[in-house]
Amino acid sequence: MSVRLAGVAIFMIAALFTWYGRGYTASFGDVLGPGVFPVIVGIPAMILSASLVVFPSGQVEWPERPYLVRQLAALAILAGYAWLLGPLGFPLATFGLIVGIGIVLGGAPLKAVILGALFAPALWALFDQVLGLPLAVLGDWFG
Structure with a gap:
């Protein structure tokens, strides 16, 4: 159950990161702009965290x-x-x-x-x- 909860938490953080970061602008940077980076990081993070929810594996030991x-x-x-x-x-x-x-x-x-x-x-x-x-x-x- 802990793996699924972690997957949901990571998914929510990645989704918020992607949503709020997509509109980021700066006066310097590359041609695509700095708003592309959160999308490049956030979408794979959402996919991988969703895989934790669907296919949990391993045993979690809390510190x-x-x-x-x-x-x-x-x-x-x-x-x-x-x-x-x-x-x-x-x-x-x-x-x-x-x-x-x-x-x-x-x-x-x-x-x-x-x-x-x-x-x-x-x-x-x-x-x-x-x-x-x-x-x-x-x-x-x-x-």
């Missing part, structure tokens, strides 16, 4: 409670990152992501903060300055 809590915390941090990326801007939101995931994965908090402080601006510089993908330094809340 123990501490591991499940860590997985849910990581998902919450990733959702928070997506939600705060616009208001905070790329470097600050990415700093929070790196620190949060580092702590959830069992890293020392001080090391996670140092890593976030180093990698967040480095990733911004890589994407914005080197690759030419415009990313906001400060988000909507700051300016």
